[in-house]
Amino acid sequence: MEKNEPAVPGEPNFTAHEVKVLNAGFVRLVDWMGSDVDIVRAARVSYQAAWRAGKDEGSDAKLIRSLIKRGHTSPFEHVVLKFDVRAPIFVFRQWHRHRVWSYSEASARYSELDMGFYEPERENIGAQSMTEKQGRVTENWAPENATMNATAVQSIIRDHNSVAQRTYRQLLEMGVARELARVVLPVSAYSQMFGTVSLHNLFNFIRLRSDSHAQYEIRVYSDAMLKLAKHVAPIAVQEFINKNWPEGDNPE
Amino acid sequence: MEKNEPAVPGEPNFTAHEVKVLNAGFVRLVDWMGSDVDIVRAARVSYQAAWRAGKDEGSDAKLIRSLIKRGHTSPFEHVVLKFDVRAPIFVFRQWHRHRVWSYSEASARYSELDMGFYEPERENIGAQSMTEKQGRVTENWAPENATMNATAVQSIIRDHNSVAQRTYRQLLEMGVARELARVVLPVSAYSQMFGTVSLHNLFNFIRLRSDSHAQYEIRVYSDAMLKLAKHVAPIAVQEFINKNWPEGDNPE
Amino acid sequence: MEKNEPAVPGEPNFTAHEVKVLNAGFVRLVDWMGSDVDIVRAARVSYQAAWRAGKDEGSDAKLIRSLIKRGHTSPFEHVVLKFDVRAPIFVFRQWHRHRVWSYSEASARYSELDMGFYEPERENIGAQSMTEKQGRVTENWAPENATMNATAVQSIIRDHNSVAQRTYRQLLEMGVARELARVVLPVSAYSQMFGTVSLHNLFNFIRLRSDSHAQYEIRVYSDAMLKLAKHVAPIAVQEFINKNWPEGDNPE
């Protein structure tokens, strides 16, 4: 898909660059600047040979591989991607710890938040890992977790979302200020934002968040962005994957 | 109070630099580097007269006033403050949009979150402002808000906090992974973090968050830090207040 | 000019977005992402009305004006500009203090620096200001500067540039490592870089560097970028000028 197709929400082809995530989330690549050839040009400015780039694709790929291998990061800062993201609040809480993105998020002070709630799929409901403090075990639960039933957990979360939603509506209908009424919303509530980031900083995000220790619910967003970034800079993204997942167990 | 008193939690004087905030929150100034004299030295290095500083307090105050007036910000970056903060999640959500702080926050993946919930005082419960999209009106509600009763609102929020707490405990007792069980927690739940920031960036935070358009619940944290920063750099903080609240309606 | 014309150096139309600066410098707008409509969309996401944008240009301008007036900066972070800049080292020294740009600069370690030297025009040669520590007076020099002759100053600088150039070449011809030979280069030597920045951060740069207290030699680069940014977001740039130069004494 070319950049210049009218990627305007509401128009038929807008979702061409969309990946659906979780029960009601998505990541959309809505704009970008630059490509593999711009990475090469930025690297070559350092030895004033910038403009050979784009003539010889073999040497470009070799240069990009070498930049990634040696950790030369500044050329990847001139490629910029803009995403439209819908995710639960607890995912955005982790996301916003990445301080080099630009964020514009829906505000529950300015308008009512009404984008649904996260409900885990049965296969993603898991027990507390006994070996990893932050982990979740979704297969072969130990006997001590025998009381746990994925369907029951799903019901409890779904019911709680409904209760929170009703309480939120009740407060709003009483005339309570939006900024105060929203305190009853659980972190499972979906919100939406634009997030803009350079390819260099996107790689740092993905290295952490597509890692097997990252929480499943943010990992799927990270994996989706890795896939979408291939539209922008396919050579750089492939070399990044080769370096970080050399066994081929890549997160696509 | 001198910096070198043993400001160790659990020891008697730890809370000397603490301000209690909301129903169960606090801000503690737990460490810092630099003072007014360091601002002056950093400014004077630009004309290589750094070391006169500290000899003549009158001229130091005059220099600091001039730096603040003309917007020369880099000298204020060499003074650094470290806070220990307990606040509701919806306050941290706003806080973390400030991307130049260093944050280390409690994780509900690593341990159970059990620090209570925000309950507004009756006098801080207010109606949606009709004139300010993001605002709250706490006095002289218009007749259309007659159905709103602060005591009733308080009860609804308190009851919802209890329900959420019970549901969270229930999921944990079933063995559900902490990172998943926490999705039912409302954004009223308290969390805790260390936040480290330069005086320059603290001023930017306070300018926005002690403003009358900021949400009440973050404004009280911002006001508390302004007060605590006076222990570190009294002249600079006073000049900052004089510039931003010239009418004397300052947020202390 | 449309973005999609082939803005490739060496091709005829590359310099369409170029401003020549000083005796041998330039600023070229080589790529960008976003426009006025994207600022509006990023602002409206906060109240979930993002996609009305672009339908009603009058209301868009009003919203942008309001954002600039109230200092709401995050919507301007989703518009990104990439410049190709040739400037003297002492100008880059000031430029690089702006820490939110992405930079890729020619390296005198990797290749010989051979882009000429800054030579001031006669009308920009001036005396030390007696009233402003950092200033330069180019008109009506006081009698005590009577010994200063702009033509003589110009000759001294030009001759020194030649001497430095010869010494640099001599060291290189002796086989001295490039990274060492370059230490004799004066800060008048030209270098070149790509610089990528959001519109928000470009505005911060221009506010400081197009100010009357900024050094003339960086001011002309700042003024040039202000002019070029109008191709990208004409409404936002005009509102920015209106706010910062209300008397019409704008830096274009």
Place this chain on the structure above:
Amino acid sequence: MEKNEPAVPGEPNFTAHEVKVLNAGFVRLVDWMGSDVDIVRAARVSYQAAWRAGKDEGSDAKLIRSLIKRGHTSPFEHVVLKFDVRAPIFVFRQWHRHRVWSYSEASARYSELDMGFYEPERENIGAQSMTEKQGRVTENWAPENATMNATAVQSIIRDHNSVAQRTYRQLLEMGVARELARVVLPVSAYSQMFGTVSLHNLFNFIRLRSDSHAQYEIRVYSDAMLKLAKHVAPIAVQEFINKNWPEGDNPE
């Protein structure tokens, strides 16, 4: 040495934390905040066990090692160091590309720059490497460099520094504005700055600048800061060295 000794320039013990570098440069650790125990506390806040820290040094070292091994960086951001540095302009040019430091540097617009010039020692004068584009060879020069004589190179650089110094003085005595006269100064001229940085970002600096591919003249500053940082957080610095120079070929 304790932090609270009066580390005031001009007083006898100020240079206790100084490392002399190159022919006329230095790095001084002039202030800091935090220590190993603060890294541990920041890490433990994530599981709300912050205050055990400091009781059991063995477990603290183990935790710090684990943080470094797994790349958990935020706890290292709460330890902050402030350096006073005198270095040649070409070294500061590389230094300032690190955008997460706070810098306050002497300005040649505000005062005359008069701190001497870099002159390489004979053993650091080297030929252009034929195998590394950015490298310098100081031993066993190939025959094609036979014309190069370290003593001659030293003389050429020293003489050029003198010429530049005289030209600079001449322009100043003619009354030329300082900001313009300085354009004849070579990048070998020394300047001075305060630089403030978190331990996390200092580690990033040292990883790049104490590397064998870094230019010798910045490497010595990087190595000096590594040594000085041991006064602040000895365990963390040792674990950092162990990870990055596992063969014991560390840059101290």
